[in-house]
Amino acid sequence: MDGALRVSIHYPQSVAVDKVDIENFxxxxxNWLIGPIVIPLIGAALGLVxxxxxxxxxxxxxxxxxxxxLLANLLVALAIFNSTILHDQRMVLQMGFxxxxxxxxxxxxxxxxIMLTLTALVALATVLYAMGTLDQREGMNFHxxxxxxxxxxNGAFLAGDLFxxxxxxEVLLMASFVLLTLGGRxxxxxxxxxxxxxxLLASVIFLATAGVIYGTVGTLNLAHLAQRLPAAPPALQMAxxxxxxxxxxxxxxxxxLFFWLPSSYHTPHPVVTALFGGLLTKVGIYSLFxxxxxxxxxxxxxxxxxxxxxxxxTMVVGVFGAMTVDTLRRVLSFHVISxxxxxxxxxxxxxxxxxxxVGFGLAAGIFYLIHHMIVKTALLMAGGAAELFSGTGRLxxxxxxxxxxxxxxFFVAAFSLAGLPPSSGFVAKLGLxxxxxxxxxxxxxxxxxxxxxxxxxxxxxxxxKGFAGKPVDLVPSPSAxxxxxxxxxxxxxxxxxxxxxxxxxxxxxxVLRWSxxxxxxxxxxxxxIQAVAPTDEIPLLKKVTSK
Amino acid sequence: MxxxxxxxxxxxxxxxxxxxxxxxxxxRLILGLGLLSHxxxxxxxxxxxxxxxxxxxxxxxxxxxxxxxxxxDPLPQALILTAIVISFGITAFMIAxxxxxxxxxxxxxxxxxxxDDPFALTKPQxxxxxxxxxxxxxxxxxxx
Numbered sequence: 218m219d220g221a222l223r224v225s226i227h228y229p230q231s232v233a234v235d236k237v238d239i240e241n242f243x244x245x246x247x248n249w250l251i252g253p254i255v256i257p258l259i260g261a262a263l264g265l266v267x268x269x270x271x272x273x274x275x276x277x278x279x280x281x282x283x284x285x286x287l288l289a290n291l292l293v294a295l296a297i298f299n300s301t302i303l304h305d306q307r308m309v310l311q312m313g314f315x316x317x318x319x320x321x322x323x324x325x326x327x328x329x330x331i332m333l334t335l336t337a338l339v340a341l342a343t344v345l346y347a348m349g350t351l352d353q354r355e356g357m358n359f360h361x362x363x364x365x366x367x368x369x370x371n372g373a374f375l376a377g378d379l380f381x382x383x384x385x386x387e388v389l390l391m392a393s394f395v396l397l398t399l400g401g402r403x404x405x406x407x408x409x410x411x412x413x414x415x416x417l418l419a420s421v422i423f424l425a426t427a428g429v430i431y432g433t434v435g436t437l438n439l440a441h442l443a444q445r446l447p448a449a450p451p452a453l454q455m456a457x458x459x460x461x462x463x464x465x466x467x468x469x470x471x472x473x474l475f476f477w478l479p480s481s482y483h484t485p486h487p488v489v490t491a492l493f494g495g496l497l498t499k500v501g502i503y504s505l506f507x508x509x510x511x512x513x514x515x516x517x518x519x520x521x522x523x524x525x526x527x528x529x530x531t532m533v534v535g536v537f538g539a540m541t542v543d544t545l546r547r548v549l550s551f552h553v554i555s556x557x558x559x560x561x562x563x564x565x566x567x568x569x570x571x572x573x574x575v576g577f578g579l580a581a582g583i584f585y586l587i588h589h590m591i592v593k594t595a596l597l598m599a600g601g602a603a604e605l606f607s608g609t610g611r612l613x614x615x616x617x618x619x620x621x622x623x624x625x626x627f628f629v630a631a632f633s634l635a636g637l638p639p640s641s642g643f644v645a646k647l648g649l650x651x652x653x654x655x656x657x658x659x660x661x662x663x664x665x666x667x668x669x670x671x672x673x674x675x676x677x678x679x680x681x682k683g684f685a686g687k688p689v690d691l692v693p694s695p696s697a698x699x700x701x702x703x704x705x706x707x708x709x710x711x712x713x714x715x716x717x718x719x720x721x722x723x724x725x726x727x728v729l730r731w732s733x734x735x736x737x738x739x740x741x742x743x744x745x746i747q748a749v750a751p752t753d754e755i756p757l758l759k760k761v762t763s764k
Numbered sequence: 765m766x767x768x769x770x771x772x773x774x775x776x777x778x779x780x781x782x783x784x785x786x787x788x789x790x791x792r793l794i795l796g797l798g799l800l801s802h803x804x805x806x807x808x809x810x811x812x813x814x815x816x817x818x819x820x821x822x823x824x825x826x827x828x829x830x831x832x833x834x835x836x837d838p839l840p841q842a843l844i845l846t847a848i849v850i851s852f853g854i855t856a857f858m859i860a861x862x863x864x865x866x867x868x869x870x871x872x873x874x875x876x877x878x879x880d881d882p883f884a885l886t887k888p889q890x891x892x893x894x895x896x897x898x899x900x901x902x903x904x905x906x907x908x
Contacts, residue, residue, distance in 0.1 A: 380843055387850045394857055398864075406865045410793070413858060414785065417797055424804045424847055431840065432811030 250310040250323045252293035253333050253371035260286025261364035268358065276356050283344050283360035290367065291337035298330040302731050307738065307748040309377070317751035318441040322377030324749060327735030328583060332374045332503055335590045338717070339495040340367050342710040346598050347488045349706030350605055359399060363492065365392035373500050377749060378438045379427050382504065386423065386468070390416050393497060396489045397481060408484035415477035419467035426460040440749035443511050443742055458513040458520075465508070469501025471561060472530040475554045479538060482550035487601020490546055494553050495594030499586060502560045506582070510567065510740050517568040524565035525661045531558030532668040539675045544611055545600040548679060552634065553593060555668060559649060560585050562661055566652050567740065578656065579736035581648035584729055588641040588721060592633045595714035599627040602707050603683065612679065615688030620704070624684050626711050631676040633718050636669050641721035648729065770810045777803035790862040794855060801851035805844045812840035 264282045268275035300306055310323040325333070340363060351359060369389025376382040398409040431437055433453055434445050446454060467474040478498070482490055509517050517524075535555025539548045563582015602623055603616055617624040633640030646669060653662035721728050738744065777799050784796025817836035822828045 380846075384846060384850070387854075391850075391853060391857070394854075394861075398861060401864055403868050406861060406868060409861055410790065410865070413854070413861065414793060414797065417854060418785075418800075421800045421804050424801075425807055427843070428804065428808040428811050428840075431808070431843070 247308045247310045249293055249296060250308055250325055250375055253290055253297075253337075253375065254323075254368060256286050256290045256293065257364040257368040257371065261361040261368065264361035264364065265358065268361075276360075279358070279360040280344065280348065283364055284341070286364055287337055287341045287344065287367070290371070291334070291341065294330065294333035294337045297325050298334050301325055301330040301738075302327045302734050305734055305738075307744065309748050317749050318436050318438040321381060322438060322440070322749055323375045324377035324439070324745075325375055326738040326745075327731065328503065328506060328739050329374045331583065331587060331731065331735055332499070333371055335587060336367060336370050336374070336496060338714075339492070339590055339594050342594060342598075342714050343488060343492045343495075345710035345713075346491065346707060349703045349708075350488055350602070351486065357399065359396070359488070362392050362396050362399070365389075366396065366492070366496070368392075370496050370500055374503060377440070379430060379442070380437045383420070383423050383427055386500070387420060389497070389500065390420065393493065396492070397485045399489065400486060402484075404484045408481035412477055412481035415467070419464050419474075422460060422467075423464040426457060426464060429460070430457055436751075438749070438751055439508075439511060440746045441751040443746055444751065446512055447515075454513065455516070458509075458516045461508055461512075462505075465501045465504045466527065467501075468498070469505065469561075470498045470531075470554050470557050471501075472527050472534055472558075475531065475534070478554060479542070479547060479550050482553070483544065483546040487546065487598070487604060490550070491594050491597040491601060494550070494597040495590050498553060498557050499590055502557060502586060505561065505564055506579070506739060509564065510579070511742055511745060514742065517564075521565055521568040524561060524568065525658065528558045528561040528565055529661055529664040531555065531561065532664060533558075536668050536671040536675060540671075540678075545604055545679065545683060546597070548675065549593075549597050549600050552596075552672065552675070555672065556585075556589050556593065556634070558668070559646070559665060560589065562649055562653070562665060565661070566649070566656050566658065567736070576733060576736050576740060577648075578652040579739060580729065580733035581645070581652045583732040583735050584648050584725075585645040587728065587732065588633075588645040588718065591714050591718050591721070592630060592640075592642060595711050595718065596627070596630040596634055598707075598711045598714070599623060599630050602704075602711070603627065605707075606704070612682035614682060614684070614686035617684045618688045622708055623704070626708060626715060627684065628680065629715050629719070630711070631679065632673075633715070633722070635673040635676050637673070639719065639722045641718045641725070644722055644725040644729070766814050767810065770806060770814065774803050774806045774810065777806065790865060794858045794862060797858065798851070798855055801847065801855075805847055805851075808840050808844050808847065812837045 260282050264279040267278050267282070297308065300308055305327075308325040311317060312321040312323065315321070343363065344360065347356075347359060347363075366389055369385050369387075369392055372385030372388060373382055376385055394409065394413050397412055398405045427437060430442070434442060434449055436442055436445060446457075463474070466472070467477075470478045482493060485493075532555050535551050535553070535558060539551035539555065542548055542551065560582050563578055563580075563585055566578025567576075567582065568578075603620065606620055606623065607613060607616065629640070633642040636642040636646040646665070649665060650662055653659075653665070781796045781799035781803060784792045784799060787793065787796070815836065817834050820832075820835040820838055
């Protein structure tokens with residue numbers, strides 16, 4: 218274990234992939250970067266076209282389209298992963314050959330590739346899970362909406378400028394609004410209004426920030442901004458860094474701005490909750506990981522205490538919030554918040570400290586992100602399955618006798634979340650702790666250990682109240698009975714995700730190596746700028762004005 | 765001068781929008797969100813030069829002097845157009861959501877989760893029969 222964790226950080230020479238390497242079969246052209254955006258779009262549009270009437274036969278058709286699109290998406294994501302992580306490169310696509318600050322830039326490095334791959338995996342697992350659990354009411358156009366959501370998420374991971382990041386945020390939000398209220402039950406409408414308003418406010422702040430940045434710095438391209446921002450007045454830089462921090466921490470569900478999450482995540486169908494828990498807040502975390510080291514490296518250092526405080530408070534509030542609520546999915550929603558704090562802790566540790574701890578902190582954060590996306594989706598799926606099988610979200614007890622297979626899977630997932638060996642959660646937390654000790658941040662290390670303990674307590678509480686004990690004999694509703702017949706369909710995707718999590722825990726060496734490659738690429742600002750290579754002037758104007 | 769007027773307008777719109785969002789009524793909520801997005805659109809508009817100029821298109825390269833001062837930056841307007849489309853879609857969705865809420869209120873009573881739920885209009889009442897416009901689907905569960 219110790220050998221695997223001692224990772225040397227090397228700063229790569231960045232190479233923009235712009236031609237097909239014939240020697241390497243798997244290496245792909247940068248044009249493929251458009252794939253993760255266009256493939257789900259086509260799948261979603263076709264899905265809406267083939268199913269105009271929500272007739273029973275149309276849902277399988279939409280599902281087949283979704284599976285096809287997501288598999289293609291996964292292949293492209295894996296190819297990008299191969300090019301960026303395994304070959305240590307960056308991929309840049311200048312749309313329509315417009316030079317960087319003028320055109321739309323799509324950019325992928327190791328972090329984007331990891332996120333794209335995980336998004337495809339989580340979405341595929343969700344489609345499988347939906348097969349077993351969705352009834353017709355919630356199944357109405359679920360699959361096209363899922364693809365629209367994946368389109369927005371993928372786009373946010375690939376966006377090379379701030380405005381496109383905003384646009385893709387809106388795309389994924391729009392899809393998530395509809396998914397959240399799909400079914401139109403009273404509780405969903407209630408939760409939906411809160412979710413929409415609070416997310417919209419964050420979007421307004423984001424757009425205002427983009428406007429201020431364009432008005433003052435004169436560009437929105439991330440690489441161009443990275444070149445120009447250090448020359449901007451410090452007060453302006455500080456304002457922009459603060460506004461972006463507010464925006465992204467609201468999207469990610471960080472401490473003062475998390476309240477939209479627990480008031481809405483338990484209302485939709487469990488499939489939707491699992492998807493949201495796996496994907497949505499992570500887009501905010503990704504944006505923080507991307508924007509801060511690139512645009513505000515000085516503030517990352519100067520605000521390290523602030524970021525670490527936010528991380529600590531997020532962890533603590535999330536885990537204590539989980540103790541105050543009593544239905545399965547609400548408890549798990551609060552744990553989403555608490556876990557997000559750990560990833561921000563990785564970002565905070567990326568800031569200061571010795572050189573070795575810098576890269577390693579972010580690498581540990583990225584590893585945590587990988588672990589969390591998989592385990593949280595699995596856990597929310599398992600919680601949702603328990604809720605659907607018993608017909609209520611309340612913790613009644615006795616599920617271990619009624620649903621032994623589900624209980625085993627839930628047990629494994631819960632312990633991975635709490636961070637017990639040999640799960641991926643253990644390695645993720647160990648990595649963060651080691652880098653916190655390396656950076657001399659004893660406070661945050663202590664808080665994260667305590668929160669781990671409370672997470673374990675909360676999981677034990679769920680187990681005792683929900684799974685152990687005497688079974689309560691509810692009269693199952695007709696749909697719950699139907700679900701029990703299809704229960705293997707429900708359990709297989711959860712089991713697959715948990716196998717993946719255990720695999721990451723047992724063979725953590727390669728995954729940690731990939732995370733550190735990604736972290737090194739994220740921290741290498743010069744490499745990013747060189748890869749995108751924004752020009753400061755139009756050649757034509759330059760020539761004429763120099764006369 | 766025109767810049768100051770625009771800045772004041774943006775400030776007033778932001779203030780009004782925030783005030784409306786803090787109200788209870790869903791209609792005011794929607795209006796407030798609309799005003800906020802207009803405020804941001806005007807803010808974006810202000811980042812371009814507020815002047816009468818010519819479109820930044822060079823028709824004759826040979827005759828072009830290289831003086832870019834008469835041109836107007838077209839990018840803010842492209843950004844605003846995108847933002848308008850997005851806020852239009854979201855407003856439409858919000859109206860649909862509010863309409864759905866009203867329909868539910870007419871038929872049943874929204875069951876608040878907490879006693880101080882700001883979106884609940886009345887006290888918690890016994891669970892009414894689920895009767896909404898999804899009833900044509902066979903599989904409507906009673907779990908609410």
